[in-house]
Amino acid sequence: MPPRLTYFDGASRFRIDQQIINSIAGNQYQILNAGEDLTRRLNPILDASHTRNRKKSPPDSECFPGTREQPIREIIFWVDSGEVMHISTYVTIKTPHIYWLHGFAGCGKSSISLEVAKIFAKSGRLLASYFFFRGAGDRGTMERFTVTLAGQLVAAIPATAPLVEAAVKAQPGLVTGDASLATQLDLLLLSPFQTVVEAGILEEALARGRFLIVIDGLDECEDKSSVEEFIDHLLDFFKKHPTIPLRVFIASRVEQHIRARLEVDGVRLGNLDSHWPGEDIEKFLQGSFQAVAKRDRVIRATSSISVT
Structure with a gap:
């Protein structure tokens, strides 16, 4: 039989440094960091x-x-x-x-x-x-x-x-x-x-x-x-x-x-x-074309074609 944590008998919720101690039942305790406890409440x-x-x-x-x-x-x-x-x-x-x-x-x-x-x-x-x-x-x-x-x-x-x-x-x-x-x-x-x-x-x-x-x-x-x-x-x-x-x-x-x-x-x-997103559209098309070209040698062969 495990020893009981008798120091905290009768206590239900208390703090030690930055930890919150919750007494659940019998000799069972839930230990939370103070920050975790606040997050739970929020x-x-x-x-x-x-x-x-x-x-x-x-x-x-x-x-x-x-x-x-x-x-x-x-x-x-x-x-x-x-x-x-x-x-x-x-x-x-x-x-x-x-x-x-x-x-x-x-x-x-x-x-x-x-x-x-x-x-x-x-x-x-x-x-x-x-x-x-x-x-x-x-x-x-x-x-x-x-x-x-x-x-x-x-x-x-x-x-x-x-x-x-x-x-x-x-x-x-x-x-x-x-x-x-x-x-x-x-x-x-x-x-x-x-x-x-x-x-x-x-x-x-x-x-x-x-x-x-x-x-x-x-x-x-x-x-x-x-x-x-x-x-x-x-x-x-x-x-x-x-x-x-x-x-x-x-x-x-x-x-x-x-x-x-x-x-x-x-x-x-x-x-x-x-x-005006014209320049952004050009960058997107060029980037997409280059990504596809890396996977397809036929497209890669035409990669000298610029997007306008």
Whole structure:
């Protein structure tokens, strides 16, 4: 008979360093890391970020190598720029914290969102990413939007974990859907990030540039009123905290409830329809031709033919 762990008799849930000990039954205990316990409580959507399996969780789109370089460069420049000179008035203005990339369905917005998220994840400056998709359960609503972003925040910046955990403990409604979207955004995402920034914890990371949140397919969210609340709260937050080193990139189709709130001061607009993809199409055709030529000697023999 195995010896009993008598030190913890009568205890049901306690912490040793960064571990949570749960007494299940008899002499059986469940041991969790504090971070794992917080993730369980947040219950984020696991297939909503840029790292999801796109075959199972669409949209399944990505940039062909070497394409969409101009809009991607513009987005990167926007994240890292502080002030810009207005060409016609020569007045220096602050760079907006929000970038709205819009365009018609199928023009490549999600591919660009994915590429931008990957670039900033590689540099350690991606705070979170979320890809809405209509008809995909919770990914098509705002129900678990903020807790999913919070889960990624904690993973990207572990120093925010105690702050998020304290907020959840003080207000359980933050993870049960009983708190407003604005309250969730403040206590689970924006305030924890702001606190670690002001504490100087992110000095090394911020030396490389600002942090970024990528939100793709906002028009795919079925709850229009929540979308409006989300945008309004972001605009209000950045108005109150103009120096916070955070940018939010949003990609969507042009829909009235989004357009009415994002075509304002404080938002940089990017019209993907204005980027003629002729050069990208040529690169795609040439790359596809070369890939096929490697497998087919007949086509390889005609590889001197250029694509125009």
